[in-house]
Amino acid sequence: MKNDIVLSMRGICKAFPGVRALQNVDFTLCKGEIHALMGENGAGKSTLIKVLTGVHPKDSGQISLAGEEVSIKSPSEAQSLGISTVYQEITLCPNLSVAENMFIGRGNYRLVKWRTIEKKTTEILSKLNIPARAAQQLGSCSLAVQQMVAVARAVDMDCKVLILDEPTSSLDEHEVEMLFALMRDLKSRGVGIIFITHFLEQVYEVCDKITVLRNGEFIGEYEIKDLPRIQLISKMMGKELDDISALEKKDTERVKDAEPVVYEAEGLSSSYAPHTFNFEVHKGEVNGFTGLLGSGRSESVRAIFGADKPSTGMIKINGKKVKIAKPRDAMKHGIGYLPEDRKEDGIVADLSVRENIILALQVMQGFFKPFSKAEAEAFADEYIKLLGIKTASTDTPISSLSGGNQQKVILARWLLTNPQYLILDEPTRGIDVGTKVEIQKLVLKLAEEGVSVTFISSEIEEMLRTCSRLIVMRDRKIVGELKGEEMTQAKIMHTIAGEVKSND
Amino acid sequence: MINGIKKIARSQLLVPIIALLALIIFNLFRDINFFTISLITNNEGNQVLSGNIISILTGASELAILAIGMTLVTAAARGQDISVGAAAAIAGSVFVNILRSTQITPGVIIGAFVACCLVAILFGMFNGTLVAIFKIQPMIASLILFTSGRSVAYWINGGASPTVESPLISHLGSFIPGIPIPTPVLVVIVFCIIVALILRFTNLGLYTQSVGINERSARLNGINSVWIKMLTFMFLGVCCAIAGVIAVSRIGLINHETILLDIEMDAILAVAIGGNSLGGGKFSLIGSLMGAYIIQALTITLYAMQVPSTDVKAYKAIVIIAIVVLGSPIVKRYAAQLRDKLAKKPMKVTENY
Numbered sequence A: 001m002k003n004d005i006v007l008s009m010r011g012i013c014k015a016f017p018g019v020r021a022l023q024n025v026d027f028t029l030c031k032g033e034i035h036a037l038m039g040e041n042g043a044g045k046s047t048l049i050k051v052l053t054g055v056h057p058k059d060s061g062q063i064s065l066a067g068e069e070v071s072i073k074s075p076s077e078a079q080s081l082g083i084s085t086v087y088q089e090i091t092l093c094p095n096l097s098v099a100e101n102m103f104i105g106r107g108n109y110r111l112v113k114w115r116t117i118e119k120k121t122t123e124i125l126s127k128l129n130i131p132a133r134a135a136q137q138l139g140s141c142s143l144a145v146q147q148m149v150a151v152a153r154a155v156d157m158d159c160k161v162l163i164l165d166e167p168t169s170s171l172d173e174h175e176v177e178m179l180f181a182l183m184r185d186l187k188s189r190g191v192g193i194i195f196i197t198h199f200l201e202q203v204y205e206v207c208d209k210i211t212v213l214r215n216g217e218f219i220g221e222y223e224i225k226d227l228p229r230i231q232l233i234s235k236m237m238g239k240e241l242d243d244i245s246a247l248e249k250k251d252t253e254r255v256k257d258a259e260p261v262v263y264e265a266e267g268l269s270s271s272y273a274p275h276t277f278n279f280e281v282h283k284g285e286v287n288g289f290t291g292l293l294g295s296g297r298s299e300s301v302r303a304i305f306g307a308d309k310p311s312t313g314m315i316k317i318n319g320k321k322v323k324i325a326k327p328r329d330a331m332k333h334g335i336g337y338l339p340e341d342r343k344e345d346g347i348v349a350d351l352s353v354r355e356n357i358i359l360a361l362q363v364m365q366g367f368f369k370p371f372s373k374a375e376a377e378a379f380a381d382e383y384i385k386l387l388g389i390k391t392a393s394t395d396t397p398i399s400s401l402s403g404g405n406q407q408k409v410i411l412a413r414w415l416l417t418n419p420q421y422l423i424l425d426e427p428t429r430g431i432d433v434g435t436k437v438e439i440q441k442l443v444l445k446l447a448e449e450g451v452s453v454t455f456i457s458s459e460i461e462e463m464l465r466t467c468s469r470l471i472v473m474r475d476r477k478i479v480g481e482l483k484g485e486e487m488t489q490a491k492i493m494h495t496i497a498g499e500v501k502s503n504d
Numbered sequence B: 001m002i003n004g005i006k007k008i009a010r011s012q013l014l015v016p017i018i019a020l021l022a023l024i025i026f027n028l029f030r031d032i033n034f035f036t037i038s039l040i041t042n043n044e045g046n047q048v049l050s051g052n053i054i055s056i057l058t059g060a061s062e063l064a065i066l067a068i069g070m071t072l073v074t075a076a077a078r079g080q081d082i083s084v085g086a087a088a089a090i091a092g093s094v095f096v097n098i099l100r101s102t103q104i105t106p107g108v109i110i111g112a113f114v115a116c117c118l119v120a121i122l123f124g125m126f127n128g129t130l131v132a133i134f135k136i137q138p139m140i141a142s143l144i145l146f147t148s149g150r151s152v153a154y155w156i157n158g159g160a161s162p163t164v165e166s167p168l169i170s171h172l173g174s175f176i177p178g179i180p181i182p183t184p185v186l187v188v189i190v191f192c193i194i195v196a197l198i199l200r201f202t203n204l205g206l207y208t209q210s211v212g213i214n215e216r217s218a219r220l221n222g223i224n225s226v227w228i229k230m231l232t233f234m235f236l237g238v239c240c241a242i243a244g245v246i247a248v249s250r251i252g253l254i255n256h257e258t259i260l261l262d263i264e265m266d267a268i269l270a271v272a273i274g275g276n277s278l279g280g281g282k283f284s285l286i287g288s289l290m291g292a293y294i295i296q297a298l299t300i301t302l303y304a305m306q307v308p309s310t311d312v313k314a315y316k317a318i319v320i321i322a323i324v325v326l327g328s329p330i331v332k333r334y335a336a337q338l339r340d341k342l343a344k345k346p347m348k349v350t351e352n353y
């Protein structure tokens, strides 16, 4: 049995200023196994990976590969030892081409033939069904494609250990299936895979073992069959999951057609959402845009907020005609927008958690009215507590927070502006199961208080639980609208696929 | 106290502080009287302060002011303006030529100063437009003015090196009767106070840093990044005007070829020595100020050591490279690891016994 172990980590400790990110953590990975690393936001999963691959030096502990103790000092060293990693935040270069991204920094410094690279890339892309061209600039691809490219880049190398830190957060079902097929293939070839995700179904679908971390501590290692979902959750949270039956909907009650219209768009379009659409939002309503990736749901809400400059359209807020050409205009009319791409559009990396939280409200307040340090501190403290953001202090730069906690900071930023209409594009991306429920509850509570919300999520269940009206999109066009009783998973899938023809 | 020291050890000011201390200690060893300040009577019969410290503080005035402006431009535009020397030459020429056209009174001086500020702001807007609207790299954008600016100054001056002779101007360049502190130093102090107030009572700091760190998310939070970049270039314009006026007043004439020659490089260096990233984002004005004074102190030290003026630049370069390398992320990480190791050593020893 012993020589089946490809990787073992013993007694790993790692502290950052003000945080003990890992305390005495053990981890064992066998040949040909898919091993889930689970834990809440900030539990230390990414940190464990980064210690393993030499991004951060460890404070103490041992790492051995195939029984031999190693000391890995840099990611390139890890790579040459056969550890391939897809980090949580995409670390590719958006202004290089897909092919360049696949092959850059590959360790072997032989001269590379450009033609070969493009050909090889095209091969890999088609094998994995990634909808991108080798010569295309990576930045012009959707987040999902970028994530797939990052995975493709890692698995293309002959590796013994493959690490995937939340690789599926931007993928839809279909792409996830493709990734899983790939993972199973590698597994049968004897590769050990570490898989981090917050989607429990995915864990139970592909994994063999689970290691659970909580607050930087090792909780245990379990065979997948010995740890049912409920127990896994309570191991991760250290308590039982809140009852989500409270969220079970009473559809008819929640349909808000009778309420006044807060926001109304007629013939809205932008260069990214080329087909004009009409859209209205009622007071206290939670609606959602759904559709496959690339169906244009994000682009539509970006046009609403003015994130992409609208090319046509008439907007009315509370019945009054207004002009929304840029985000600032939308903010003035009480619209908030949490963007899909946290790293590029959301966080301001080197600034502190406090500055990141107050940013939008501060801008609305005006250039000449900065908040005093005490005011800003009070705002930040309030929302850190409300959303349970794990941070050493309000002065910590946001980039040193865990992925899920960064997301919460951006959410806090928009909640703080007290909007009358809040657009949330994938607000629960990278957020752990417990907090996901909290956020859904929060959305419903906001709606009860009269705030209108537009909610986008790749998880249909989540949308069904929170929304009372769904706009269905396909090929950048609105193809249907479902309300109340009509909102079932089957019906949504049908509308997306275009199998249900309208009655004309 | 210990916490305070720890904070400094981790801050970006560590390297400039060390550099400054090293310069001071080095000079004390060389000449114990190096930092002596004395009160002397100058040739106009005023009691004034004199000594190496005073020459450093005075000599660095233009550089200090330009370094502050350069820091803001760097933060927001993620690049540097290399036309500040040329812009200061133009501003100085405007200043001199307005003064030459009339009787010089305090009012006229203020008017001339305002006029040259406006001209410099205009040039700042020119650079700002290229950078913020046309998205041209700041260095490339300012290359235009860098190469042509001194010719513009030449046209304004009609080819000559016009002089202004007025006691008021020499007060501006050296001492105001009755005040022993050099006027350029006073100007820097007032300027710094104004900048501190601006940063305290506006969101300039937050906005420039946000734009420099992540322009896309700054925009999605309602910040007009074009305007913010433009603003920093206009502000740097004002800095150029002030620097130009100080430089002109010191000698009472403008020579478009030599005035503030190569100062853009020193200003950029001051920003870098202060621990600021030349790639924009977070900044520390105090760091840049320290950088400016370090550069000047170095120059004065080298002169005091009788290094021929032709060699000074080479020596300066060596020291500056050392400082910049010390402040580089690689060295910093290495130092942090070393510190951790040293901090842990004693614990391990006790474990073994």
Ligand SMILES: Nc1ncnc2c1ncn2[C@@H]1O[C@H](COP(=O)(O)OP(=O)(O)OP(=O)(O)O)[C@@H](O)[C@H]1O
Pocket (backbone or CB within 6 Å): A016, A017, A019, A020, A021, A039, A040, A041, A042, A043, A044, A045, A046, A047, A048, A088, A390, A391, A392, A399, A400, A401, A402, A403, A404, A405, A430
């Ligand atoms: N570079 C850093 N500097 C300071 N603190 C850090 C740094 N990186 C991580 N941390 C802290 O370490 C803790 C663990 O973070 P980590 O990123 O490992 O969490 P995670 O389990 O991956 O969470 P998530 O599910 O949100 O991605 C967090 O509290 C985080 O704030």
Ligand SMILES: [Mg+2]
Pocket (backbone or CB within 6 Å): A045, A046, A047, A088, A165, A402, A403, A404
């Ligand atoms: Mg993580």
